[in-house]
Amino acid sequence: MAKRAVLGTLGDVDIRLLRVFVVVAECNGIAASELELNIGKSTISRHISDLEKRIGLRLCDRGPSGFNLTSEGRQVLDHTRQLLLQIDEFQSQIDSIQRNLKGTIRVGIFDQSSTNPNGRLHQAIAEFDEIAPDVAINILLDSPSALEAGVTSGALDLAVVPNYQPSSALRYRPLYTESMCLYCGQGHPLFGLSDAEVQDRDVDLSAYKYAGYGFNSPNMRAGHKLRVKRAAQVKDEEALALLIQSGRYLGYLADHVAVGLGAAQSVWPVLRDQTAYSVQFAAVVRKRPEPDRKTTAFLECLTSAHSPAD
Amino acid sequence: MAKRAVLGTLGDVDIRLLRVFVVVAECNGIAASELELNIGKSTISRHISDLEKRIGLRLCDRGPSGFNLTSEGRQVLDHTRQLLLQIDEFQSQIDSIQRNLKGTIRVGIFDQSSTNPNGRLHQAIAEFDEIAPDVAINILLDSPSALEAGVTSGALDLAVVPNYQPSSALRYRPLYTESMCLYCGQGHPLFGLSDAEVQDRDVDLSAYKYAGYGFNSPNMRAGHKLRVKRAAQVKDEEALALLIQSGRYLGYLADHVAVGLGAAQSVWPVLRDQTAYSVQFAAVVRKRPEPDRKTTAFLECLTSAHSPAD
DNA sequence: ACCAATGTTTCCTTTTTGTGAAACTTTAGA
DNA sequence: TCTAAAGTTTCACAAAAAGGAAACATTGGT
Structure with missing residues (x-):
């Protein structure tokens, strides 16, 4: 590492140290926290004193005479608990972004293909609605070339078209x-x-x-x-x-x-x-920018709806 | 590192990566953020893709064709900004603990020493009140041995006593x-x-x-x-x-x-x-548990009030 | 078709961090 | 007084993280 960049010069309190501190405080001593943390006491001791150096406060009296948070330690503990909660919340916000697809997906269908009994678009839509109930589906019927143009330009997220003359800018997934x-x-x-x-x-x-x-x-x-x-x-x-x-x-x-x-x-x-x-009818998405998650998810639904297993 | 302990198995989002992400998003591209971050683009690129792997979401489309946050990236950016704010807040909470001394300090004075013009206790108190207005000062007069006993037991935070027969459990600081x-x-x-x-x-x-x-x-x-x-x-x-x-x-x-x-x-x-x-009159505090910050601060005030410079 | 700009990848170096073992220090208690 | 327990310190090491340089890949514009 050449030189630590300007980021977090003072801050970037090490979350890990804070976590250790909380556990030690809760266990009321380093020895007691050894099991909980599954770390040797020498390490824990250094962690605690590192933390004390970083934040510039003595957090607890510790030693053979017992373990006691200082008044500052108690205050820091409170604030730390809060911060850790907020970090957990951040985590779950991220998780929820991962889980919950939102927005609108624009799907194009070859307008003369809707009668084919091999086409399981309806089933794919049902599956998709199951896993992504918050995504609005927008369906458009048009000619294959118009659909491919739409996908290429980004006006459409995905289209189901007869697979002829594949375009190099697009990715095709055979369906039926x-x-x-x-x-x-x-x-x-x-x-x-x-x-x-x-x-x-x-x-x-x-x-x-x-x-x-x-x-x-x-x-x-x-x-x-x-x-x-x-x-x-x-x-x-x-x-x-x-x-x-x-x-x-x-x-x-x-x-x-x-x-x-x-x-x-x-x-x-x-x-x-x-x-x-x-x-061959295929689902088509563009290669780049890479299709977003809802599109990928829809593509998966299409694939599984048309896979022989079903 | 033998083995990463159980802490933050999944979590412990690297704050640094998040900071980088925010800057890159604000600069609208990696190249543009190079100067701001003072880090080479190869590193930034790796940071961003590391972050994407960690949180399992594609955050932005980037490349010669331009830079664009994905819809997920935008959401993550929002939450990240909030998290960073909360971390800053934590920092300033810590800072404020450092700055603001609170509580009560119990000071003992040898009851036959108050007339000595070399004693600048009043000045020390004035100084202390300046830097720690929220600390209540409790002054007690007693004999030297009673005072030392008080300090040893923790009943007193600090005492000013004639320095004879120093006790090994106490730390003496000569005053006048x-x-x-x-x-x-x-x-x-x-x-x-x-x-x-x-x-x-x-x-x-x-x-x-x-x-x-x-x-x-x-x-x-x-x-x-x-x-x-x-x-x-x-x-x-x-x-x-x-x-x-x-x-x-x-x-x-x-x-x-x-x-x-x-x-x-x-x-x-x-x-x-x-x-x-x-x-020799000296301020005396106990060696352990180490005197708390307000006591140390008061000791500093006493020292400076009695230093020749003043 | 060529060039400049934007990222990505690969490879390597340096720094930081995490860790345990062992020797010590201090303190409470038998 | 001796001993067990709680921490601290020192030492040595391994691994991860951060970083840069250079070679590539892709794309938009001339």
């Missing part, structure tokens, strides 16, 4: 996957045909009208891969399902949506082997 | 001296005789009546040394002076008393060369 497939509706030329039949006929999918989302999304990328031309743009899943059910359009649907629509009766998977793909 | 001499009164056979004349006549002092104190005192010891027989016992100086002035008795008087009686007119020193002696 959604399986997608190209569907057509009743009345469509491909309706009812098995993959083998379609393949036998050497069908060119791009010959059919295709409906998809108008914004950047896994759906859009899948469409690109099929090289289909988008004849209809939609903004939400229901609209897309409607177009497909019309029997005029091909389009990607999540399998759970197809099931919801009545499956084989209403919509039909096209070339499942080739067109099926799955999207 | 009183010169004594054997005197006779007008009408006595030795009145008016110079030392030489008395010696020429080969006078046997023990042939004359002698008057002295009836209790153990320097006066009594002086009488023993002269081998005079005590024909009259007195209990105070005025009675003694009266007997001597009668011209019938020899007796020891303090020179200042003789002067007060009118010196050469009224009383006459006998064989000054041989009979003169001086008594």
Whole structure:
């Protein structure tokens, strides 16, 4: 240590010495406090006399003739007890900060993902409310790119988005996957045909009208891969399902949506082997500044809500 | 260190770290606080992260992108400020104990010493009242041996007594001296005789009546040394002076008393060369338990009141 | 793309602190 | 008077804490 900096030149009474003093005073002697403190008496003796030097007062008469606090010692003892209480209080204030999360958490959700039965957001929210009842939850629905932008800028604490094109500024935590497939509706030329039949006929999918989302999304990328031309743009899943059910359009649907629509009766998977793909949904937070505690806690809730154990 | 005792296992938040944290927060960054703290940034950085580990909370985002307290950091800062205030308050409570003497001080005075002009007890009292206005002074007059017994037993805090037969349990601090001499009164056979004349006549002092104190005192010891027989016992100086002035008795008087009686007119020193002696008056306190602060302070006042400088 | 500023980490040194053992000192009590 | 008990002091040592220097890492601005 080069030189003690300006801090606590005079002050910074050693809390430890004060604690020792209190115990010694309560035990009414050094010998008696040995057990309590679990320190040798030579050490205790030095502690007490150190303390006396530091605060410049003789605190007690001690020796073979007995132990007695001086009048100053009694006063110091009183003030010390109070100080130690205040320190304990400080400790518990800190503890309570640790325990009680407060504030508002802003969570973004991909607006077309709420129907997936794999998504356990509701469960995560319930868990979170259990451990952090004082945090207000703010939920916002938007497109994946808008959500990621929000998280990056700090406008959102966390978002649940399909995990594609990961940004290096963000940290992704996989939650669940959604399986997608190209569907057509009743009345469509491909309706009812098995993959083998379609393949036998050497069908060119791009010959059919295709409906998809108008914004950047896994759906859009899948469409690109099929090289289909988008004849209809939609903004939400229901609209897309409607177009497909019309029997005029091909389009990607999540399998759970197809099931919801009545499956084989209403919509039909096209070339499942080739067109099926799955999207992983992930919770995303920014890397820095590091997410705060309530965000981390929410992330944990999300993870545990989606872990296989549950 | 063999093993940290049970004290403050979890707690004992390091006050120093908290102080550093407050300064850093106030300076809004580590670099800025370097000057203020007069510590290198590497150390400060470590301090802050140590503190974060100890209390288990991230306190601030820091880095090239700027410095920002987290919401927890802000809360901790508030509580820390309060704690530091309370520590300061503790300090000043201690200081005030140091400064303000309280209680009662019991002082004993040799009851035959109050007329000596060298005794500056009044001045000492004035000084003491200046520095310790809240201490009540209790003064008791008694014989030297009674006073010393009082000090030894703790019934008295301090006494001013002629310093003879020092007791090993007591600590003596010389204050002033009183010169004594054997005197006779007008009408006595030795009145008016110079030392030489008395010696020429080969006078046997023990042939004359002698008057002295009836209790153990320097006066009594002086009488023993002269081998005079005590024909009259007195209990105070005025009675003694009266007997001597009668011209019938020899007796020891303090020179200042003789002067007060009118010196050469009224009383006459006998064989000054041989009979003169001086008594040192001293303040006396017990060695242990060590005298308390007000006693020590009073002792200081006595000393300074009697020091040559004054 | 480069630079300056802000922190962090690693490595090493110095100082302070905490500790026990043992030899002493003092005092109360048998 | 002798002894046991209570503290104090001295000595030696280990560990923690405080500190700095230098090499890194990250980021904002030119």
